[in-house]
Every structure is written in structure tokens, then in C-alpha cells.
Amino acid sequence: MAAMFTISLMVVMASLLYITYNYVRENQVSAYQGQFERYSLMMSAAPQSVRSTMLEALLTEEKQIGSLSLVAGLFDADKNPTSGNLHDFPAINTAEMTQMQSWEPVVVKGQDQTPTIVGSLFELQDGHWLALGIDTASTQSVNWRVMFASATAILFAVFVVVFSFLIGLFVVSRVNTITDTAQQLMKTGNLSERIPVDSNWDDLGKLVFVLNRMLDKMEANVASIKGVSDSIAHDLRTPLTRLRNQIEDLNQHDDLKDALLNEADSLLSIFNSILRISSIENERNPDQFESISLDDITWDAIELYQPIAEDRGMTISAKLQPVTLTGDRHLLFQSCANLIDNALKFSPDNSSINVLVSSEGDQACITVSDHGTGISPENRSQVLRRLFREDQSRNTPGSGLGLALVAAVVELHRGTITIDDNTPGTIVTLTLPLTQPVV
């Protein structure tokens, strides 16, 4: 692209120069042509005795005015010079002699060199001749001067364009660096990273500085929010545990005590789940990852829930391919268990749920499907949020944290979770990469 730009620039410059040169030349020639014709008419009209004086006056005047060398000569009918600074009669093509054209190098009186002349030849009324011409060498120098000026102007313009282009490139590349770094930062979610300030461009440097300040604030905010929610959970857990212990201390052994203890336990379990989800979400570099057998873990989870299913006449059918991946055993077990728990919970008695484990390429897949109440399409994205219960399931036991935990675990493993309709029922699919990047 740069090459194309340079070439087209050169072509433009060259053509501009060429046009300028020709234009100047044309102008000069036509200007003189007009002058010479007028002068020849004047000469023709004047009597012979005056002509010589007129010519000498013209030559002197021209010498005084410009740096252009004028050649002029009067010749009699035999073509012998009578006045002027031409030594010989110019040898030119007589067909169009009044039009300015090149003469053979002629000798000019008072000059050492034999200049190249462009001029016209006029036959006067009485058979005498008038030759008028200009020295192309001097016109040449004017040409060169004009060309030089325009070349300089063009070059300057080109320089400005190129310079602006380079500045643009420089700025754009710096801006791109900042954008890429920011995007990378958002992808990893690592709020402690900052954009490096390497720009010499003050305004950009300031931008980076401001962005980094923003990140500082964000990091502080997130930390304080996390701190607040952590301390809320902790602060509430402690009195709740105290309460539970006090209930336990009660000197009675009856259903009321049992019921109270169950309530306390279920509240504590909710808090623990919330905290667990938080801690999973904040885990950036898990080093509890090991090589695990997904089918074994899933089977363990199925087996854990088997008795509950059987009690309700439900069947858990499973098709588990052997799949090995890198991950956290306990968290994945918890996820499978939560999915199966949900499937059972939201399905009617005597129905069946299906569990599949498979792998394809570099991804492992767990699918749990049921024929239960299903999740309405508009709620499907919400259902992964903490404590979300659909209106229709508000009375089913459970805290609404099951899927939130699964979502957090899936995210920790850099996988994806999708929820589809099973008409009726729900299909939840977890897709997990077989390997994890080494940090």
C-alpha cells in the first residue's frame, strides 16, 4: 500500500512538472509571437531611415528590462545585415517564417557563444527583412526557475501528506495497542493488570493514565463489594451458627427442636452455597486442577441420587463415554449432582431423566435432560443467576442456587453452559475443554 502511494505520488509530480514546463513554454512563445508581429507591422510602416534607430532602441530597452536576450536584425533585399545584433541572415524554413521557430545556431554580435534562437522572420513592405528572436537559453533558465519553484511546492505538499500519514499511523497504532490491551484485560478479567504507558505522545499517554486510574477505581470497587458481601455472609453466618448451637443446647428432644435445627441448617447451607459460589468466581488460577475421569464423577453423582429417584419411581438412564479432562473433581461432582438434583426435583414421579457424557475434539460434554416442568425461554438466561426461582417453581424446595453454582464452576473451567427445551422438560448441556492453559 505504501508502494502504491509512493508510485502514484511520483507519477503525479512528474506530470505536474511536465505540464508546468510546457505551459510556461507555450506562454512565453505565444507572448513573444504576438509582440513580434506587432513590431513587424510597425517596422513595415516606418520609413527606412527610422527603422535602424527603432531597432537599436528596442534592443537597448530589452536589455534594460529583462534578462531575456533578444535578437533582432534588419536586412536589406539582398539579405545583408543593416542593423541589429545578428550577423547573418537566419537560415530557417521560409514556409512559415513568421511563426516562431528554431533557428540554426547563429552568431550574435557581442557574444562569444552561439546561442539557440527561437524567432520569426518578417518580410517588410519594401522587400527588406526583419528578424526577431529570443535566446532559448535564457528562456530555459526562466523555465527552470519556474519548474524549481513548482517542484519545491509539490515536494512540500507531498512531504506534508506523508508526514500526516505517518503521524496518523503512529497514533492509530498506539491507540490499537491500548484497545488490544484493554480487551485482553477484560477477557482475563484480571483487574489487577494495567495498560502499559509507552507512548511518547502526550495526549495518548494521558488517555492511558486515565484508563489506568479507572481500572484502579474498578478494582477497588470490586474488592470492596466483594469484601462487603463476604463480610455480610460471614457476619450472618456466625450468629446463625450460634443460634443453631443454642437450639442444640435446648434440653428437649422433640419434633419442634428437630424442625428448628433443620431450618437453621438449611439457612446455613444457603449461606455456605453463596460463599462457595463467590469464592469459585474469584478463583483466577485454580491449582486444584488435576486429571480426572468425567464419566466416573458423573456416575458417582448418578449413584448418589439413585435411591431418591427409585423412591419416586423415576429412572436415571445414563450413557457415559470414558472422558479424561483437567479440572476440579469436587466442583465437577457438585455440578453434576446439582443438575441431577434439579432434573429430579422438577420432574413428575415415574418419569425418567437422562445423563450423557461424551467428548468431541478437544471438548467434553455433559448433558442432563428431563421431562419435567421446563424453563420458559425468557427465563433461560436468568435461571443461572443466584437465588432465581421461576414463578411456577417458587414452592418447590431448594434455594435457587444450584444452577448458579454450576454456572460458576463451568466458567472456572473456561467452559460453556446451554439450556434448551426438551418439550416438555429441560436439557442442560455443559461443554468443557479437555485441557486447561498452564498458568
Place this chain on the structure above:
Amino acid sequence: MKILVIEDDAQVSAFVRKGLQEQGHTVDFADNGKDGLFLATTEAYDVLIVDRMLPELDGISILKTLRASENDTPALILSALNSVDERVKGLRSGGDDYLVKPFAFSELLARLEVLATRHLRVGTQETQLTVQDLSLDLLSRKVVRSGVEIALQAREFRLLEYLLRHVDQVVTRTMLLEHVWDYHFDPQTNVIDVHISRLRQKIDKEFEPKLIKTVRGAGYMVSSNS
């Protein structure tokens, strides 16, 4: 049992000590790591309760020092840190069990008893576990009660085995999940209860006395005498 409690939080310390004393145990205590280590090395205890975060010297360091000097008194670590990561760290440095604060006292008690007796039972290679008229053969994987052979599924067998290994001790649901299922897991529903009830169907329903007892608010227990 003679128990040492190393805990800097006065409230938790008092609560634990009171509870343990009510259960008939003798309790010494320290509120910082240095004193705690000193007591642990100069006195003989059946079990130690060590808080992770302590002034002067932290719990992990205390355990490392004790284990390095061949002191293998069973120790239960108390901590506010709940990640599996921290658990593993604690257990690897010499702890025998790990309990997260805040905890239910019954959970603490159950685990302490298990710890104390595990210590004593190290070295005995039993191939048969017997309680009253129920016996479990670990080699042949057979279960017999009153002369009747009972068919158990693999998981049920392991469940019963764990209960029998901790005969006369309270076994909490969390303990069962950790040891019989080998997962750190928060069940959303009463999954464990259903497994226990299954087991009861098989080994208790047709027989007397009922061996598997529910300990309200805590867990389950198999008792050696009715």
C-alpha cells in the same frame, strides 16, 4: 479425653471449652501459637484443636513443628478459610481433619471422637467388623445378620463399613460424604438420608434391635449395645 484448644478468638475458645467440658472431657487452652506449641510438646493430649490464624505462631507452623519432632497427636484444624486448596494445605502440613468456622458443635464433637479413636486403632488389621448380631466381612464383602446373609450394593457396603468402624460414635452427613463418597459436597437435598434409609431397609427392618440410630441434629450412629 484430654484435649488442648489453641484458639485466639475468646468467644470461640470459651464456647468450645464449655461444650467439651460438659461432655466430660478435660480441656487445656492457649490463645497464641507459641504457648500452644509449648503446651502441646510438654503435655500429652488425646487430641488437639488448632486454629489456623494465631498470633505469634500460626496453626500450620505448629503442626509442621510437631510432626517434625515425631509428635503425632491427632489434630483438628479450625479455620475460616474454606477453599479446597486451604483444606489440602492444612491436611498436608500435619492436620488430621479440617473444620470450617463457624461450625456446629455436634460436628466438632463427632469429628474429635473419631480422631481420638482412630489414633488408637492404627495398626489393627481387622477383616471383620461385628456389632451385636451383625457382621461384615471385608475380604469376602459379605454381610450377615442373625445368620441371614444380606445382599448389599457396593456403596451400601461402604456406608455400613464406615458406620461400623465408628461404632458408638456420631457420624455426621458431611463426614459420610467425605469418606464414603470422597467428595467435598454440599447436598441440596437430603441425599444421604435416603441412602441411610435404604440401608436400614436391608439390615434393620426385619431385625431387632435397630442398629442404625439417628442422632438428632447431628447425624447417625451404630451402637454396640441397645
